[in-house]
Amino acid sequence: MPVAILTTMKATKLRRAAAMAVLAVLISTLYAAAPAAGATDHYPTVTPQPTAYQVRLAGDETGAQWHGREQIVVRNSARAALDTIWLRLWGNGMDGCATPANVTVSAFDGGTPGPLAAGCTALPVRLKRALPPGATTVVAFDVSIRTPARADRFGRVGAYSFLGNALPVLAVRDERGWQLPPYVPNAESFYSLTSSFLVTLDHPDGVAVPATGTVVAESHHGGRTVTRIAAPLVRDFAWAAGPFRSATARTATGVRLRTWYTPEVTPETALSVQGDVARAMEFATREYGAYPYPEMDTVIGGFEGFSGMEYPTLVLTEPAALPAVHEAAHQWWYALVGNDEYHHPWLDEALTHYTTTKILGIPGYCAGAPFWFSDGMRIDAGMDYYADHPDEYAAGVYGDGACMFHELEALIGADAMRTGLRRYLSEQRFGIARPAELRSALQSATTVDLTGFWERWRNTAA
Secondary structure, X not given: OOHHHHHHHHHHHHHHHHHHHHHHHHHHHHHHHOOOOOOOOOOOOOEOEEEEEEEEEEEOXXXXXXXXXXXEEEEOOOOOOEEEEEEEOHHHOOOOOOOOOOEEEEEEEOEEEOOOEOOOOEEEEEEEEEEOOOOEEEEEEEEEEEOOOOOOOEEEEXXXXXXXXXXXXXXXXXXXXXXXXXXOXXXXXXXXXXXXXXXXXXXXXXXXXXXXXXXXXXXEEOOEEEEEEEEEXXXXXXXXXXXXXEEEEEOOOOOEEEEEEOOOOOHHHHHHHHHHHHHHHHHHHHHOOOOOOOEEEEEEOOOOOOOEEEEOOEEEEOOOHHHHHHHHHOHHHHHHOEOOXXXXXXXXXXXXXXXXXXXXXOOHXXXXXXXXXXXXXOOOOOHHHHOOOHHHHHHHHHHHHHHHHHHHHHHHOHHHHHHHHHHHHHHHOOOEOOHHHHHHHHHOOXXXXXXXXXXXXXXXXX
């Protein structure tokens, strides 16, 4: 064997070994911060648990189309055998069953796919063998992603692609059965369990790929870059692709901030937004609990008609303080403490907007809240209601929701509010929270009976 080839092979092995070492340290550090096994398993019927996603994708010359293979290690965390799982293909949500589809899957190993459902956003996969309680299996498939031309969380604007909710993830079955809600464009329907992702993106050298997680290895060949990304203990994985400019900083607590921005965003504006994100993260860490990840990526674009979107360790935002702070606050209320966003949108959005207004200032309209536009309007309503009453959504979930928490803080005191929310985060970290658990955590921090408070704010649903 020629010495040059041998040297190249040794260098490749060393890079892989170094990447795996970094990945091992990253995973062990995060798992040390996670609750003990079963600590957040309040609902043992919630299944299946994706213990790991391994994905390898190659992008085209623009970063708008991606093809490759995805593998999911699935554990049955329920008490009964599991013969079918469901995948959510959220990238098809906006366009439904239009052809060509934005996200397609094929060539399955470990199971047989059935017909698409829920507007082509849900796919059943019958497992080769029924999976007993506690057992693990692997399902793998080819995946193709075509980013549609639109300013959206999953969309393409000029040379820049934003791939939020593009990667297929497992659906959740809880005590109500499989949760396969429709896609809602003005809010979220997402509901996923914490897992670990190892994603390899093969892309042109001139296309940057800011993503959930941390880059653990990169290699270059023939004008292309292979970027390997580890994202332990996250409930979703998103990325962007394009010739972004970038800046790097750190929060006062040591989290690395990587900020990516498009040419219409000036460097001064990008740094200002980076400062807003840092301020939000430092506030939430101080008030509620530590951010357990080593990095936070902010992707700034001039999205016309789209303000921003949160993903674990990555946010998309307009070049403005309000969306940047809001999406950063979601790292606590959604990324760390998950929820069923279709049935309980207020759990993450109202709490996030309360946190946002704690940082940017309490809005004056809270003096007149709550605002009930109709007899049926409720803070605790689900997206099934708000989809039919879109004019009430922002006012009910964001406006009234944030004002509700500000009034609660005035009622029980800032120390009790902080104690209750810290307890809620500690108990539900990396898990799925229900409304009763948030109310319970807040009630435990005060001697004031909050029953009448929740009734006044039309927020009593389980």
